[in-house]
Amino acid sequence: MKEAKKFVTRFAPSPNGWLHLGHAYSALTAARAAQDAGGDFLLRIEDIDVGRARPHFVEGIYQDLDWLGLAWPEPVMLQSTRFAIYEAALAKLREQELAYPCWATRGDILAAIEAHKDWPRDPDGAPLYPGLYRDLPESRRKQLMWEGKPYCWRLDMTKARARVSEQLSYKECHGQPETLPLDPSAFGDVVLARKDVPTSYHLAVVIDDAAQGVTQVTRGQDLQPATAIHVLLQKLLELPQPDYLHHPLVRDVTGRRLSKQAGDNGFRNLRQEGMSADAVMALLPPPFGRG
Numbered sequence: 001m002k003e004a005k006k007f008v009t010r011f012a013p014s015p016n017g018w019l020h021l022g023h024a025y026s027a028l029t030a031a032r033a034a035q036d037a038g039g040d041f042l043l044r045i046e047d048i049d050v051g052r053a054r055p056h057f058v059e060g061i062y063q064d065l066d067w068l069g070l071a072w073p074e075p076v077m078l079q080s081t082r083f084a085i086y087e088a089a090l091a092k093l094r095e096q097e098l099a100y101p102c103w104a105t106r107g108d109i110l111a112a113i114e115a116h117k118d119w120p121r122d123p124d125g126a127p128l129y130p131g132l133y134r135d136l137p138e139s140r141r142k143q144l145m146w147e148g149k150p151y152c153w154r155l156d157m158t159k160a161r162a163r164v165s166e167q168l169s170y171k172e173c174h175g176q177p178e179t180l181p182l183d184p185s186a187f188g189d190v191v192l193a194r195k196d197v198p199t200s201y202h203l204a205v206v207i208d209d210a211a212q213g214v215t216q217v218t219r220g221q222d223l224q225p226a227t228a229i230h231v232l233l234q235k236l237l238e239l240p241q242p243d244y245l246h247h248p249l250v251r252d253v254t255g256r257r258l259s260k261q262a263g264d265n266g267f268r269n270l271r272q273e274g275m276s277a278d279a280v281m282a283l284l285p286p287p288f289g290r291g
């Protein structure tokens with residue numbers, strides 16, 4: 001009989017701000033899932049955004065989670081130490097001609113779709129990439145590379161779907177577990193490696209979840225649509241497919257979802273004001289608090 005894989009889940013914050021109560025909820029949800037399953041809770045620092053990630057935010061993550069009573073195995077995986085691994089995965093996709101370089105700026109993209117009323121948007125609300133630079137002859141690509149302008153790498157979604165043509169689905173573990181269908185094509189030619197960073201969130205997250213043996217990805221509902229991209233990349237890169245638990249987002253009293261960008265500094269401030277971890281937990285939605 002095949003031995004069941006050990007349950008492994010993770011909390012994977014980006015250190016470009018202080019953690020807010022939504023992060024506390026996410027980390028506690030993951031840690032509790034690991035505890036219930038007799039498995040492991042891992043921490044991973046998603047610091048690929050070299051322009052915004054800061055060491056004091058990494059330290060802040062360790063301190064805040066420790067204060068909440070969480071523990072995780074060391075050493076913690078830092079994505080900024082793994083760029084060569086992401087580049088190797090991208091090379092694999094390039095060799096299969098599933099990725100192409102794209103020199104388009106944001107302005108170029110907006111100009112290309114300007115004349116089209118009701119240009120389609122992806123599930124995150126961004127306008128679908130209009131395919132600029134997708135079908136360039138190799139000679140033109142070489143020439144553009146010589147010119148030295150920055151470019152990103154995009155997934156050729158049509159070719160990727162030709163390679164992996166089956167209906168994709170995943171197991172959602174929030175509430176009663178269920179199998180849900182996925183439609184990666186709705187995202188178009190997603191970025192695999194940014195102009196300034198040799199990977200993207202999508203590429204790094206699937207590689208690292210596989211590298212860490214994650215069997216359940218625990219994260220907020222805002223990332224549920226992106227699961228379509230992640231499962232497609234897992235198939236293309238022949239990585240195991242984990243289950244997913246997308247938990248509801250923590251909202252403030254006005255119903256607005258918390259975000260670092262909006263300056264929701266959250267529980268670091270509360271803790272520095274002398275609030276206890278129990279009192280902070282009581283602010284969270286069930287099962288941790290009454291919030």
Ligand code: GLU
Binds near residue numbers: 223
């Ligand atoms: N690093 C992402 C964030 O902080 C989370 C990624 C994930 O859990 O898949 O929003």
